[in-house]
Amino acid sequence: MDDAIANTPPGVLAAAWLVARKDLAIEFRTRTAFLSALVFALLGVTIFYFAWDSTAVSAVDLAPGVLWVIFTFAGLLGLQRSFGSELADRAIDGLLGAPVARESIYVGKALANLVFVVGILVVTLPAVVLFYNLPISSALLALAGIALLAAIGLVAVGTLFSAMAVNTRMAELLLPMLSLPFFVPIVMGAAQSSARLMAGRPVAEALPWLRILVAFDIVFVTACTLAFPFTLDE
Amino acid sequence: MTPPVVVFSDVERTPRDPLLIVAIIAVALVFIRALAFTPIEALQGPAQKILYVHASSAFIALYIAFVLMAITSILYLWLKDEKLDRVASSAAEVGLVFTTVVLLTGPLWGKTIWGAWWTWDARLTSTLFLWFIIVGYGLLRGAVEDRGRRARYSAVLGILAALLVPFIHLSVYMFRTLHPMPILLKPSSPSMPPEMQITFFSAFGAFLLLFAALLRVRYRVATLRDRLADLEQERA
Amino acid sequence: MVHADRLVRVFAGRRAVDDVSFTLQARDCLALFGPNGAGKTTLLRLLAGLLAPGEGTVLINGVELKSGAAARTQVGLVSHASMLYGSLTARENVEFSARLHGVPEPAAAALRALTLMRVADRADTPVRTLSRGLQQRVSIARAIVHGPRLLLCDEPYTGLDESGAAALTSALLERREAGAALVLVTHNLAEGLELATQAAIMRRGRFVRHEARALLDASAYQSQYREMAAVDG
Numbered sequence: 295m296d297d298a299i300a301n302t303p304p305g306v307l308a309a310a311w312l313v314a315r316k317d318l319a320i321e322f323r324t325r326t327a328f329l330s331a332l333v334f335a336l337l338g339v340t341i342f343y344f345a346w347d348s349t350a351v352s353a354v355d356l357a358p359g360v361l362w363v364i365f366t367f368a369g370l371l372g373l374q375r376s377f378g379s380e381l382a383d384r385a386i387d388g389l390l391g392a393p394v395a396r397e398s399i400y401v402g403k404a405l406a407n408l409v410f411v412v413g414i415l416v417v418t419l420p421a422v423v424l425f426y427n428l429p430i431s432s433a434l435l436a437l438a439g440i441a442l443l444a445a446i447g448l449v450a451v452g453t454l455f456s457a458m459a460v461n462t463r464m465a466e467l468l469l470p471m472l473s474l475p476f477f478v479p480i481v482m483g484a485a486q487s488s489a490r491l492m493a494g495r496p497v498a499e500a501l502p503w504l505r506i507l508v509a510f511d512i513v514f515v516t517a518c519t520l521a522f523p524f525t526l527d528e
Numbered sequence: 529m530t531p532p533v534v535v536f537s538d539v540e541r542t543p544r545d546p547l548l549i550v551a552i553i554a555v556a557l558v559f560i561r562a563l564a565f566t567p568i569e570a571l572q573g574p575a576q577k578i579l580y581v582h583a584s585s586a587f588i589a590l591y592i593a594f595v596l597m598a599i600t601s602i603l604y605l606w607l608k609d610e611k612l613d614r615v616a617s618s619a620a621e622v623g624l625v626f627t628t629v630v631l632l633t634g635p636l637w638g639k640t641i642w643g644a645w646w647t648w649d650a651r652l653t654s655t656l657f658l659w660f661i662i663v664g665y666g667l668l669r670g671a672v673e674d675r676g677r678r679a680r681y682s683a684v685l686g687i688l689a690a691l692l693v694p695f696i697h698l699s700v701y702m703f704r705t706l707h708p709m710p711i712l713l714k715p716s717s718p719s720m721p722p723e724m725q726i727t728f729f730s731a732f733g734a735f736l737l738l739f740a741a742l743l744r745v746r747y748r749v750a751t752l753r754d755r756l757a758d759l760e761q762e763r764a
Numbered sequence: 765m766v767h768a769d770r771l772v773r774v775f776a777g778r779r780a781v782d783d784v785s786f787t788l789q790a791r792d793c794l795a796l797f798g799p800n801g802a803g804k805t806t807l808l809r810l811l812a813g814l815l816a817p818g819e820g821t822v823l824i825n826g827v828e829l830k831s832g833a834a835a836r837t838q839v840g841l842v843s844h845a846s847m848l849y850g851s852l853t854a855r856e857n858v859e860f861s862a863r864l865h866g867v868p869e870p871a872a873a874a875l876r877a878l879t880l881m882r883v884a885d886r887a888d889t890p891v892r893t894l895s896r897g898l899q900q901r902v903s904i905a906r907a908i909v910h911g912p913r914l915l916l917c918d919e920p921y922t923g924l925d926e927s928g929a930a931a932l933t934s935a936l937l938e939r940r941e942a943g944a945a946l947v948l949v950t951h952n953l954a955e956g957l958e959l960a961t962q963a964a965i966m967r968r969g970r971f972v973r974h975e976a977r978a979l980l981d982a983s984a985y986q987s988q989y990r991e992m993a994a995v996d997g
Binding site for chain 3: 297298299300302303304309312316319320323324379382383387388390391392393394395527528
């Protein structure tokens with residue numbers, strides 16, 4: 295019969311991957327969070343279109359702002375549900391009782407959130423290009439890269455804060471309130487660099503903003519991974 | 529069971545805290561000196577005197593209050609001493625007051641000099657974000673009931689906020705310099721006549737004293753509150 | 765085999781677990797009784813590695829529990845909460861736990877555990893569609909799938925029907941046969957004493973009574989316990 299002696303606990307990344315797969319399986323089973331966030335993003339993009347005076351501001355000037363602001367709020371919708379399933383029946387105790395590093399739990403959840411956010415971007419980015427008639431064929435790859443960098447930063451910070459917010463009375467309000475100041479450098483970096491690329495400016499002009507995005511990602515992925523164990527009751 | 533008898537002698541002492549009295553007097557004296565005994569700046573007129581309050585508060589809010597909050601946060605996660613958490617939350621709260629003063633005096637000054645209430649000036653915008661961060665810190669503390677968890681969460685937020693501030697400063701600065709914006713006077717001119725310098729540094733000293741005094745009072749309140757909670761727990 | 769040494773855990777100034785020590789050999793079963801708020805759940809969480817002790821150590825087969833993650837695979841925990849993901853099936857839940865512990869052939873092990881708990885026929889519906897009793901069975905399967913040497917049960921019989929209770933008892937006996945030690949927290953003295961080799965009563969964080977089962981007279985013990993409970997209440 296089974297004996298713990300025979301067990302070979304997974305390493306940090308392998309465990310993170312297990313957690314990520316589990317989260318994605320749960321999300322895929324119900325799909326409600328993803329679809330809600332997606333519909334929210336598309337609606338937001340549409341509403342902005344009707345709030346826009348096209349004679350005053352050109353599409354290329356407006357679109358980046360719209361895209362990244364909407365992306366932030368849609369991302370928050372996804373992040374809200376990140377730890378809900380863990381607390382409902384104390385499933386988190388199962389994770390904490392397992393022979394896996396606490397950091398794996400964070401990385402796994404962040405990875406699942408990243409897939410979620412990238413999924414939203416995959417639909418929203420083409421929608422923005424379509425609705426605002428943007429000439430971006432040349433910059434498409436660069437835009438995808440910017441989107442990924444922004445998503446990583448968003449997810450790194452958002453996953454950590456959702457771990458804390460889920461334990462409070464005002465989770466839905468607290469998560470945006472805590473996260474949004476942290477999203478400012480991300481939104482600025484993404485919007486400014488993508489605006490320049492969409493306007494056909496040389497890449498060198500977008501570079502300073504890209505550097506901020508990359509630096510932000512490195513600093514906060516590291517800091518949040520290290521800080522996560524402190525958010526657990528141990 | 530008879531209720532415990534507690535003598536809260538500290539409470540009686542607090543309103544007569546000597547440091548607070550000295551600080552208030554110092555601030556009052558500086559005000560008098562600034563208004564009546566310091567020359568009026570030629571370009572900006574009497575409105576320039578807001579600088580003494582504005583610049584002192586700004587420096588104290590960011591480099592004293594916020595740094596103190598960040599350092600005690602790291603120390604708390606390392607040493608788990610509750611006193612560190614109380615210092616951190618007190619520094620945040622008093623820092624919020626000073627930050628609010630900066631955000632109120634800034635536009636006042638701006639309106640009288642530039643004719644505009646808000647110009648997205650780099651430093652003022654960064655201060656606005658600092659304000660949001662500290663308010664978030666307070667909201668987080670208010671939302672968590674368990675003391676140990678509250679201290680841990682606050683410490684994590686404090687450290688992350690400290691890491692965020694340089695990014696905010698850099699982003700806002702780049703945003704301003706890479707965007708065509710109205711050219712503005714640089715209000716804090718480096719070459720101040722000696723009388724102004726004395727007022728400037730006295731103001732800074734007085735406000736620093738005020739910060740320390742308020743911090744101490746706030747810390748005492750936090751200690752008493754925790755002690756009360758402990759006693760109520762014991763009784764339950 | 766399992767050695768708890770002077771465990772202390774403090775919550776907000778109160779000693780939830782106050783200087784608790786005991787030793788269990790393989791196949792021992794410690795029945796733990798006591799009023800609500802005595803610290804039994806906290807003690808179990810300390811033994812499971814979910815909480816770190818303020819003082820004291822937990823040794824399982826000579827390895828300190830807090831020395832690293834790996835030691836935690838020796839322990840299984842069953843509590844009132846099911847610790848399951850409602851949208852996933854029973855099979856998925858138990859397999860996930862098996863993989864997390866690094867069980868060789870996780871799918872087969874999961875099926876074995878579910879079969880032992882007589883819930884294998886409901887293995888492929890989302891867990892939230894199951895009754896509380898069936899969920900409890902799945903939760904127990906989740907706790908034993910990795911073959912723990914120390915099985916901690918916090919009032920596991922609550923909510924179980926006869927069939928479920930029988931399945932649980934057979935699972936506990938199976939684990940015991942395999943050489944595991946058990947800690948069983950229960951309010952049902954008869955149930956607890958049936959399986960026990962040691963019995964302890966916990967009150968305000970301390971073991972106020974702790975003795976070998978063989979030395980006890982069940983009915984005398986029960987009336988003494990009732991008296992003690994009356995004083996507390």
